[in-house]
Amino acid sequence: MEITEQGVDGFVQPTECVDEFKHKYRLLKEIARGGQGAVYRTHAPRLVIKLELSDHRFVQASKAARDKYLSLRLLPIPKDLPITLPLAVLEKYSGYVMRLMDDMISFRDAFNCNGDDAPIENEWLENIATQNQNIAIICCNLIKHGGMRRFWQAYMKTACLLARLHEVGLVYCDFSANNVFISDSQEFCNVWLIDADNLDFEENTCQHRVWTPGIGAPEIIDEYVAKGCTFYSDCYAFAATLFQQLTHHHPFEGELFDEQVEELDDIVQVEYLRDCGEYPWVFDTTDDSNIWSGDGDFYQNLIPPRLMALLNETFSAEEGLFHKQRRPSMAEWAYSLARSLDETVRCPKCQMERYGKKTVCPWCDHEHPLLTITSYSQNGEIWWQLAHEIELGQNISIPLRLVNGFKVREIDEVAFTMQWTANGIYIHKTKESLSIEFADRKMGRVAASGFETTEDTLYIYCLGNGNTAKRIEVRLIK
Numbered sequence: 001m002e003i004t005e006q007g008v009d010g011f012v013q014p015t016e017c018v019d020e021f022k023h024k025y026r027l028l029k030e031i032a033r034g035g036q037g038a039v040y041r042t043h044a045p046r047l048v049i050k051l052e053l054s055d056h057r058f059v060q061a062s063k064a065a066r067d068k069y070l071s072l073r074l075l076p077i078p079k080d081l082p083i084t085l086p087l088a089v090l091e092k093y094s095g096y097v098m099r100l101m102d103d104m105i106s107f108r109d110a111f112n113c114n115g116d117d118a119p120i121e122n123e124w125l126e127n128i129a130t131q132n133q134n135i136a137i138i139c140c141n142l143i144k145h146g147g148m149r150r151f152w153q154a155y156m157k158t159a160c161l162l163a164r165l166h167e168v169g170l171v172y173c174d175f176s177a178n179n180v181f182i183s184d185s186q187e188f189c190n191v192w193l194i195d196a197d198n199l200d201f202e203e204n205t206c207q208h209r210v211w212t213p214g215i216g217a218p219e220i221i222d223e224y225v226a227k228g229c230t231f232y233s234d235c236y237a238f239a240a241t242l243f244q245q246l247t248h249h250h251p252f253e254g255e256l257f258d259e260q261v262e263e264l265d266d267i268v269q270v271e272y273l274r275d276c277g278e279y280p281w282v283f284d285t286t287d288d289s290n291i292w293s294g295d296g297d298f299y300q301n302l303i304p305p306r307l308m309a310l311l312n313e314t315f316s317a318e319e320g321l322f323h324k325q326r327r328p329s330m331a332e333w334a335y336s337l338a339r340s341l342d343e344t345v346r347c348p349k350c351q352m353e354r355y356g357k358k359t360v361c362p363w364c365d366h367e368h369p370l371l372t373i374t375s376y377s378q379n380g381e382i383w384w385q386l387a388h389e390i391e392l393g394q395n396i397s398i399p400l401r402l403v404n405g406f407k408v409r410e411i412d413e414v415a416f417t418m419q420w421t422a423n424g425i426y427i428h429k430t431k432e433s434l435s436i437e438f439a440d441r442k443m444g445r446v447a448a449s450g451f452e453t454t455e456d457t458l459y460i461y462c463l464g465n466g467n468t469a470k471r472i473e474v475r476l477i478k
């Protein structure tokens with residue numbers, strides 16, 4: 001949306017703002033809008049402006065707002081956390097200047113379902129479109145946005161970010177797809193949280209009810225309960241946003257919801273009841289009265305069981321819906337998203353994705369080579385699994401979590417790179433601190449930084465953090 005003097009709702013939007021240091025900013029495109037404010041690009045590279053909104057009107061500057069923004073800088077936010085904070089407070093309007101890379105877009109823009117986009121040329125999609133146009137649009141949209149792999153990676157990084165805020169005692173309060181940004185280019189997956197206005201210690205946030213319509217926790221929305229923001233309400237908003245961005249559907253809009261819309265003829269009231277938890281969630285395993293028929297079946301196949309379990313623990317009335325302490329924590333979400341991400345395999349023919357070690361695509365029946373890596377703990381139990389499609393010459397980075405286990409501070413760290421060459425498998429160690437030995441069936445164990453074998457299976461013996469040796473099996477399934 002471009003900025004005009006006459007705003008969309010008939011009130012004046014500023015075209016220019018001045019900060020406390022007398023720097024002038026020309027407002028350009030609006031890049032995000034929530035209930036409490038809007039964010040604009042400015043003529044200055046990498047600087048954006050947040051303006052506070054109340055009842056769809058821009059709020060004038062006040063000492064209270066200024067103190068609130070400036071006090072954010074005093075919170076114990078880890079220095080390496082990608083979260084934007086106020087650089088300078090504005091003079092006339094309640095708002096501030098913050099830093100945001102130019103090549104980042106909101107999750108809302110990154111994962112929105114836009115059926116008008118030009119279709120991807122894909123034989124399988126064309127075939128699906130003749131049977132079910134809606135599913136074809138959903139799949140086309142998913143492929144265009146980088147598929148499940150990009151989606152899980154983006155949400156895993158977000159979960160790590162929120163987990164680290166929770167770790168130091170801070171509640172974010174108003175998580176939504178408008179407040180988290182991702183690299184525009186699909187080559188990168190940098191994730192930033194913006195709009196930290198409500199960030200504070202839980203003892204303070206629990207006195208305020210802040211939410212984005214449709215994704216707030218029921219204890220905040222329900223007037224009779226009227227609790228404030230907590231770690232648990234952050235976890236709820238995260239799960240609700242993830243579900244809605246993935247399925248483009250509200251988690252509580254099923255058959256019962258539709259009936260109520262018709263019977264009561266009062267959408268505001270029915271949506272309020274929905275957000276208070278009056279209807280079961282659409283994939284509830286114990287109550288199917290509000291089931292999501294139609295496209296729901298498709299998503300039940302698309303969402304891996306370990307993530308479906310976390311959604312159920314958040315939304316089921318018997319679990320976390322009314323018992324907030326039972327909701328999965330951000331650390332649990334981050335771990336399960338990483339497990340799912342590492343097991344995601346993309347079919348090179350139809351571009352659709354699946355999980356696990358099968359070499360045949362369940363969507364289009366195409367068979368293709370697969371790399372599987374399994375790390376075992378000392379007592380022989382499976383510790384972590386990775387599966388990835390592979391082509392001759394392709395390089396694949398193997399995350400450090402296969403050796404060290406999942407750590408929110410190590411999500412981008414790589415242990416090995418692996419290449420399938422004309423001579424077989426070539427593995428090269430990239431993490432300096434790892435102590436490793438390689439072995440295949442012919443050779444004994446060899447301590448080296450790289451290893452090549454003509455065998456389709458090789459073993460790596462790794463000494464990661466904490467001196468726990470891991471046996472890692474690498475298999476090429478052709």
Ligand SMILES: [Zn+2]
Nearest residue numbers: 347350361364
């Ligand atoms: Zn396929």
